[in-house]
Amino acid sequence: MTENAPWNPVVLFSKPEEERAGTPLLVLFHGYLANEEDLMGLAAYLPQEFTIASVRAPLALGPxxxxxxxxxxPDYSVDRVVNAVQDVSDWLDGIKEAHSSVTLLGFSMGMAVASTLMRHRPEEFAAVVGLSGFVVPAEGNGFFHDEELAELKVPFFWGRDQADPVIDAPRIEYTHAWLNGHTKLTKVLYAGMGHSINMQELGHVKEFLAHTVLGSR
Incomplete structure (x- = not known):
């Protein structure tokens, strides 16, 4: 993650390399203080046609x-978000051509990563799934191509608990308004789920991916 060296992330794949060519790619972005193993348990509940790639975030922190x-x-800035997502975008450039499409899924902070990547290159993604997360204000940063995205209306699944104890009300309100204005939004609430993922939600995500990505191939 330096100016001269490309980012080489730790990535877990659901399929061996020889079985990935021509498959739709689903990239997973974990939440705060997790790692690339955190979301790979979802793979068994998602359409098996996908090659799933779970990416480790760059900043080692706590556990x-x-x-x-x-x-x-105090050290948060939109530039910090952009720098992380630019590295992901550059990494994706090296593998996306082997796949029939690219779809993104992020949990919590990972939803901010997935949505920012979609906002940077709206035309490149078949769909995006955001679970118990949020989107970040662009604050005029040119990395975000929100006007282009608003015209394309990329399909976006947003699942959460109305009483999520982690994502505060202002971020939820901003996220809801932003997604309504810029994406083809499917929004589902799950009572009693908290800041997590449940089996009902996974079933809905599977249906969403099958319909929006696999059904359009």
């Missing part, structure tokens, strides 16, 4: 990793 500082911390 896990973070994509950028938390939004209320």
């Amino acid at each position: 896990g990793f973070s994509w950028f500082p938390l939004m209320h911390e």
Whole structure:
């Protein structure tokens, strides 16, 4: 993650390399203080046609990793988000041509990564799934191509608990308004789920991916 060296992330894949060519790619972005193993358990509940790639965030922190500082911390900035997502975008450039499509899925902070990547290159992604997460304000940063995205209306699944104890009300309100204005939004609430993922939600995500990505191939 230096100016001269490309980022070489730790990535877990659901299929061996010889079985990935021509498959749709689903990239997973974990939440704050987790790692690339955190979301790979979802693979068994998602359409098997996908090659799933779970990416480790770049910043070692506590028991896990973070994509950028938390939004209320003094060292948070949109530039920190952009730098992390630019590295992911550059990494994706090296593998996406082997796949029939690219779809993104992020949990919590990982939803901010997935949505920012979609906002940077809206035309490149078949769909995006955001679970118990949020989107970040662009603050005029040219990395975000939100006007282009608003025209394309990329399909976006957003699942969460109305009483999520982690994502605060202002971020939820901003995220809801932003997704309504820029994406083809499917929004589902799951009572009693908390800041997590449940089996009902996984079933809905599987249906969403099958319909929006596999059904259009």
